[in-house]
Amino acid sequence: MEMKFTTANFEEEVLKSEIPVLVDFYADWCGPCQMMAPVIGQLAGEYEGKVKIGKLNVDENPDIAVQYKVMSIPTMIIFRNGEVFSKEVGASSKKEVEKAIGRAL
Template identity: 45%
Template sequence: MSNALEVTDSTFGDEVLKSDVPVIVDFWAEWCGPCRMVGPVLDEIAAEQDGKVKVVKVDVEANQATAMKYGITSIPAIYMFKDGEVDKQTVGAKPKAALIKEFGLNA
């Protein structure tokens, strides 16, 4: 079971933009091999950062409006939102240590 919350076009605003804590958003698709590789890494980060950072997943196939709004053209695209704004972003599957460093998380 995933520790990341599935969000949709209709729940993105409440779950991400209005969040009291920073949110890591994994823009992914079922058919994407690298997306499936990074999923478990993000689940670990979600468990370890529980209460400090929220991790959510957006299926770009099913939620095209949100993907288009943020210009997602390559996946996995992993964005960090703080106070409703994109703070940091990266594209591609990366190891856990690289994601922790890139997003300024405490290991």
């Protein structure tokens, strides 16, 4: 299941996670972000238990976006052991996102 990350749960759910975490930085008004939404939803189901996958709204949580230098959206950051493992900017195909997840596993 796709998670919703916020400033309140980011440390617990992302930085302290025992498994890799993919965070999709998005905004409701962003067209390419909306194109990525079904892909993120599918991947969340397929990788359940192996990778945490969720979204972080940059308008509602600007501090996290600034902290990780998210300048344009969508941006997907994979965290592993509390550190940034990889960062992809822009809309990607499901296959590209799966490759990035595969490298983190």
